[in-house]
Amino acid sequence: xxxxxxxxxxxxxxxxxxxxxxxxxxxxxxxxxxxxxxxxxxxxxxxxxxxxxxxxxxxxxxxxxxxxxxxxxxxxxxxxxxxxxxxxxxxxxxxxxxxxxxxxxxxxxxxxxxxxxxxxxxxxxxxxxxxxxxxxxxxxxxxxxxxxxxxxxxxxxxxxxxxxxxxxxxxxxxxxxxxxxxxxxxxxxxxxxxxxxxxxxxxxxxxxxxxxxxxxxxxxxxxxxxxxxxxxxxxxxxxxxxxxxxxxxxxxxxxxxxxxxxxxxxxxxxxxxxxxxxxxxxxxxxxxxxxxxxxxxxxxxxxxxxxxxxxxxxxxxxxxxxxxxxxxxxxxxxxxxxxxxxxxxxxxxxxxxxxxxxxxxxxxxxxxxxxxxxxxxxxxxxxxxxxxxxxxxxxxxxxxxxxxxxxxxxxxxxxxxx
Amino acid sequence: xxxxxxxxxxxxxxxxxxxxxxxxxxxxxxxxxxxxxxxxxxxxxxxxxxxxxxxxxxxxxxxxxxxxxxxxxxxxxxxxxxxxxxxxxxxxxxxxxxxxxxxxxxxxxxxxxxxxxxxxxxxxxxxxxxxxxxxxxxxxxxxxxxxxxxxxxxxxxxxxxxxxxxxxxxxxxxxxxxxxxxxxxxxxxxxxxxxxxxxxxxxxxxxxxxxxxxxxxxxxxxxxxxxxxxxxxxxxxxxxxxxxxxxxxxxxxxxxxxxxxxxxxxxxxxxxxxxxxxxxxxxxxxxxxxxxxxxxxxxxxxxxxxxxxxxxxxxxxxxxxxxxxxxxxxxxxxxxxxxxxxxxxxxxxxxxxxxxxxxxxxxxxxxxxxxxxxxxxxxxxxxxxxxxxxxxxxxxxxxxxxxxxxxxxxxxxxxxxx
Numbered sequence: 001x002x003x004x005x006x007x008x009x010x011x012x013x014x015x016x017x018x019x020x021x022x023x024x025x026x027x028x029x030x031x032x033x034x035x036x037x038x039x040x041x042x043x044x045x046x047x048x049x050x051x052x053x054x055x056x057x058x059x060x061x062x063x064x065x066x067x068x069x070x071x072x073x074x075x076x077x078x079x080x081x082x083x084x085x086x087x088x089x090x091x092x093x094x095x096x097x098x099x100x101x102x103x104x105x106x107x108x109x110x111x112x113x114x115x116x117x118x119x120x121x122x123x124x125x126x127x128x129x130x131x132x133x134x135x136x137x138x139x140x141x142x143x144x145x146x147x148x149x150x151x152x153x154x155x156x157x158x159x160x161x162x163x164x165x166x167x168x169x170x171x172x173x174x175x176x177x178x179x180x181x182x183x184x185x186x187x188x189x190x191x192x193x194x195x196x197x198x199x200x201x202x203x204x205x206x207x208x209x210x211x212x213x214x215x216x217x218x219x220x221x222x223x224x225x226x227x228x229x230x231x232x233x234x235x236x237x238x239x240x241x242x243x244x245x246x247x248x249x250x251x252x253x254x255x256x257x258x259x260x261x262x263x264x265x266x267x268x269x270x271x272x273x274x275x276x277x278x279x280x281x282x283x284x285x286x287x288x289x290x291x292x293x294x295x296x297x298x299x300x301x302x303x304x305x306x307x308x309x310x311x312x313x314x315x316x317x318x319x320x321x322x323x324x325x326x327x328x329x330x331x332x333x334x335x336x337x338x339x340x341x342x343x344x345x346x347x348x349x350x351x352x353x354x355x356x357x358x359x360x361x362x363x364x365x366x367x368x369x370x371x372x373x374x375x376x377x378x379x380x381x382x383x384x385x386x387x388x389x390x391x392x393x394x395x396x397x398x399x400x401x402x403x404x405x406x407x408x409x410x411x412x413x414x415x416x417x418x
Numbered sequence: 419x420x421x422x423x424x425x426x427x428x429x430x431x432x433x434x435x436x437x438x439x440x441x442x443x444x445x446x447x448x449x450x451x452x453x454x455x456x457x458x459x460x461x462x463x464x465x466x467x468x469x470x471x472x473x474x475x476x477x478x479x480x481x482x483x484x485x486x487x488x489x490x491x492x493x494x495x496x497x498x499x500x501x502x503x504x505x506x507x508x509x510x511x512x513x514x515x516x517x518x519x520x521x522x523x524x525x526x527x528x529x530x531x532x533x534x535x536x537x538x539x540x541x542x543x544x545x546x547x548x549x550x551x552x553x554x555x556x557x558x559x560x561x562x563x564x565x566x567x568x569x570x571x572x573x574x575x576x577x578x579x580x581x582x583x584x585x586x587x588x589x590x591x592x593x594x595x596x597x598x599x600x601x602x603x604x605x606x607x608x609x610x611x612x613x614x615x616x617x618x619x620x621x622x623x624x625x626x627x628x629x630x631x632x633x634x635x636x637x638x639x640x641x642x643x644x645x646x647x648x649x650x651x652x653x654x655x656x657x658x659x660x661x662x663x664x665x666x667x668x669x670x671x672x673x674x675x676x677x678x679x680x681x682x683x684x685x686x687x688x689x690x691x692x693x694x695x696x697x698x699x700x701x702x703x704x705x706x707x708x709x710x711x712x713x714x715x716x717x718x719x720x721x722x723x724x725x726x727x728x729x730x731x732x733x734x735x736x737x738x739x740x741x742x743x744x745x746x747x748x749x750x751x752x753x754x755x756x757x758x759x760x761x762x763x764x765x766x767x768x769x770x771x772x773x774x775x776x777x778x779x780x781x782x783x784x785x786x787x788x789x790x791x792x793x794x795x796x797x798x799x800x801x802x803x804x805x806x807x808x809x810x811x812x813x814x815x816x817x818x819x820x821x822x823x824x825x826x827x828x829x830x831x832x833x834x835x836x
Contacts, residue, residue, distance in 0.1 A: 260811055261682045267807045267821060268743055293807065296816030325686055389685045389711065393678055398714030403685055 003351065004030040004098045004192065005090035006064070007083070007178070009038045009075075011048045011217065012242065013058035016197055016210045018235045020102050021063035023194045032065040032351045034096055036086045037342060038075035039384060040391040041324065043082045045316025047391055049217055049252040053409050054241050056342035060414040061237030066348035067412070068093070069340040071380050072387040073330045076320045077278065083177035084184065085334045091187035093339065094358040095351060099182070100192040101175050108193070110163055111172070113155075114147070115179025125150050136309050140173065171196065206233065220252045249397045255316065257394035259298040262319055266292040266301075269322070277321045278328035279314065324387050330380070337377035338370075339363045340384065343412030367406040421769065422448040422516045422610065423508035424482070425501070425596070427456040427493075429466045429635065430660065431476035434615055434628040436653045438520050439481035441612045450483040450769045452514055454504045455760060456493035457802060458809040459742065461500045463734025465809055467635055467670035471827050472659050474760035478832040479655030484766035485830070486511070487758040489798050490805040491748045494738045495696065501595035502602065503752045509605035511757065512776040513769060517600070518610040519593050526611070528581055529590070531573075532565070533597025543568050554727050558591065589614065624651065638670045667815045673734065675812035677716040680737055684710035684719070687740070695739045696746035697732065742805050748798065755795035756788075757781045758802065761830030785824040 004024050010017055021033060037059060039052040048055060056067040074085035090096045117125070125146050132142030144167045151158050166172040175193065182189050197210045206215050211233040219229050226242050234242070266274075266288060274285035284305075291304035305315050321328075339361055344352055356363055362377065364370055370381040389403035422442050428435055439451060455477060457470040466473060474485040492503035508514045535543070543564050550560030562585045569576050584590040593611065600607050615628045624633050629651040637647050644660050652660070684692075684706060692703035702723075709722035723733050739746075757779055762770055774781055780795065782788055788799040807821035 260678055263819070264679045264682075264808060264811055267804065267811075293821035296810075296813075296819030300816065386685065390682060392714075393682055393685075395714075398718065401681070401714030403711035 001032075001095065001354075002028065002030040002097065003032045003034060003095045004028060004100050005034050005036065005093075005096040005189070006100055007036045007070075007086040007090070008059070009042045009048065009213070010035075010055045010059055010062075011038075011042055011213050012050055012234065013055060013062050013238050014211060014213060014216060014233050015235055016102070016212070016233075017059075018062045019197050019210070020100070020194050024100050024192065025063065027194075028098070028100075028192060030098070032095075032347050033063060034066045034068065034090065034093060034348075034351070035059050035064040036070050036089055037067050039069045039072050040387050041072055041076045041320050043075060043077070043079065043317075044313050045076060045318070045320045046255045047253045047257070047394065049220055049254065050242065050245060051253075051388070051391060051405075052342055053412060054245055057241050057412045057414075058235075058238045060343050060345055060348075060412060061241070062235060064345070064348075066344045066351050067342040069342050069384065071336045071340070072324060072384050073326050073380060074334065074336070076317055076324070076326070077331055078314075078317070079174055079177050080180075081331055081334055083174060084181040085336060087178055087181035087187065087189070088185055088334060089336045089339070091185065091189060092336070092359065092361055093355050095355055096189065098190045098192050099178060100194055101171070101178060102196040103171055103175055103193045104169060104196050105166070105172075106193045106195055107162060107166060107172075110159070110166060111175055111179055111191075111193070113158060114163070114167075114176045116183050117147070117150070118176065118180040119183035122150070124153075133309065136307065138308050138311050139314075140167070141308075144168075206230070217252075221254055221256075224251050248400070250395060250400055253391065253394040255319075256298060258323055258390075261393070262298060262323060263292060263295065263301065265322055274322070276327050277318060278326075278331050279318055284310065324383060324390060326383055330383070337361070337380055338373060340381070341365045341411055343414065345414040349413075365411050367409075419450075419513065419772075420446065420448040420515065421450045421452060421513045422446060422518050423452050423454065423511075423514040423607070424518055425454045425488075425504040425508070426477070427460045427466065427631070428453075428473045428477055428480075429456075429460055429631050430468055430652065431473060431480050431656050432629060432631060432634060432651050433653055434520070434630070434651075435477075436480045437615050437628070438518070438612050442518050442610065443481065445612075446516070446518075446610060448516070450513075450765050451481060452484045452486065452508065452511060452766075452769070453477050453482040454488050454507055455485050457487045457490050458805050459490055459494045459738050461493060461495070461497065461735075462731050463494060463736070463738045464673045465671045465675070465812065467638055467672065468660065468663060469671075469806070469809060469823075470760055471830060472663055475659050475830045475832075476653075476656045478761050478763055478766075478830060479659070480653060482766075483763045484769050485760040485762070487760050487802065489754050489758070490742060490802050491744050491798060492752065492754070494735055494742070494744070495749055496732075496735070497592055497595050498598075499749055499752055501592060502599040503754060505596055505599035505605065505607070506603055506752060507754045507757070509603065509607060510754070510777065510779055511773050513773055514607065516608045516610050517596060518612055519589070519596060520614040521589055521593055521611045522587060522614050523584070523590075524611045524613055525580060525584060525590075528577070528584060529593055529597055529609075529611070531576060532581070532585075532594045534601050535565070535568070536594065536598040537601035540568070542571075551727065554725065556726050556729050556732075558585075559726075562586075624648070635670075639672055639674075642669050666818070668813060668818055671809065671812040673737075674716060676741060676808075679811070680716060680741060681710060681713065681719065683740055692740070694745050695736060696744075696749050697736050702728065742801060742808060744801055748801070755779070755798055756791060758799070759783045759829055761832065763832045767831075783829050785827075 040048055042048050059067050070086050074081055128146035128149055129142045132145050148164055206229050216230050216233060271285040271289055274280050287305055291301055295301035302312055302315055306312060362373055385406050388406050392401050392405055395401050458466055460466050477485050488504050492499055546564035546567050547560045550563050566582055624647050634648050689703040689707055692698050692706060705723055709719055713719035720730055720733055724730060780791055803824050806824050810819050810823055813819050
């Protein structure tokens, strides 16, 4: 059986994503596609603009067969932890044999080389990274410099210019993290890179046939409605799901919606409490405490904390971990202790039965089943539940703000006969 | 030297308060009036509609000579703790010899009798109170019932009907708490009750010459501006101070402004964490956790928690202690470990010098001086600072939302030559 895994946020699901899934089907003819989806909070350190149920539905309409939620502790962590925990979860299903991802340019050799190199993590490389970090460089810049130095000294056969250029591209970096995780975990996954169509990851201009998700989000941020600038970049199914949400007064959610809570939390917490969160070290806690006293807005806050070493998304990820009360210890394992199903198609339901027979990991299709989990697994699931309860607070309509939505929602089932 | 103490919230300072201070001056001719003022959060379990600096200024214009802040841990506690800590603070200045308060009807004997009785707290009385509480009665109702029973059995000479009627009046209950505290602490303070003018404490109708502060707040809540309904009940000085605030886009603050933060905090906290707050016992923590999952607004939340035993203001006080992160242990001492000065007149500055010579308790006129406090006193002062930092988050203007306002504000000095 050929099952392809895709790790995604679909924030929101657009025509580029649809192209990716269709291309997998055409070129690889898999029996099924399983998507590991970030839940209500995503890796950029933000809430998803639409909740996980809406995005799972978009994915199923776009061609996914089974959508599994990546626990929020991992979906809001660094690219390394995000990639490793998602690859582990895919592999833990014991049915996926290929991982597919999108790339602007496919340089297979460089990708495999870097993935293997970083999985091994030679002492040499580590030392240079730490030296660069101590000079105040950001982690990606420090790592790039260390990699180039290491290659110059040990692998003169590699194309330095190309590697240097690729290490500046977010999708390539993420792909390297996937290959690295596959090597590190020693799991049996082939890779299937697909050439991306349209705009770069960071490009926020809305032109051409395909747009980036961040461009679409940006446009939403200003209008908070499904405007003409966006609509042409979204498949019909996504448009309909979004329209349904907007009709229920369920507006897109942005980090901005948590401004008051975040300023409050940072004022309330002591420096010592702040240190219990991932990536808060070397006095960053004091920098945060000082900044929040001088800030009346989230923008001011981030501007005052930001350094080369602590770029905006890194700070945002810290803010989300504080918002959701995720202590750093929870990032040690990088392994989801359950398979949480958000939705499936008819094919997906068959795959799910196969998975159930193969694995001992608990599969959760109804939130109430989480009570059967052991206390360790429960602690992770409770963060997913809390993240939904906090996510809902962004809505202005009190009826939508109520909690326990994970218990009220049913898994999304895409019935092809309808 | 005759110095009168007044315990107040002045939320806001109105013509009834002005009448009270003028009456003290006329009838008693004191050398000075010292006011113990609630800071940014008050005893009803709410933010004050205007910050402590504005209200201290109102008090000085109204005739107070020295305004001292009651630490927020006590200003937001039960009537008993509020009264006891404020009486202790007045007495700790070592210059106040008389405590004055307003009453709708003055029944001197009944007041003194009840104050003494409750200070002694006979075993009998306690038992009946606990019996009534266990039946689900509110504390005031349980205490009233126990007092009546006790008097019927032991003090047939007292006027039961009158006492029963008076125990339903908030200002009388508060006065009883003052007399009780004086007896319990054994401090040398006479009492000077003044007949109140105008509306009852609870009356929210705005008619007649005097209005209650809650009536004025109610009217503010709807319009958020200094409208014609309110203006006639406020002294000119109060009107001017409010106008100045409103011109700076500094709108009145209400509990409602913390709705999002409160819903968030209650969803984030575990039942166990909730139990660390005052008055959360007997499973109330679970009741709160359940209610916040089913509530999209503060109104829904309070409605779902409320019982006879836990009336609205009691719940609000709990919410404020959670908001300000005040653990129950901080209410054990009921003694302010410092004298925090918010403002003074020329006479007040002379009184302050006298106090400085007499007492060993640290006097704080500049917030930055708090660093000299011992760690115990610091923990209380830091809650006052935090309460200001959180108070400011209610403003929509980011410039007004910044923290550390206690360090930026100077003590209010009323210069009579101006």
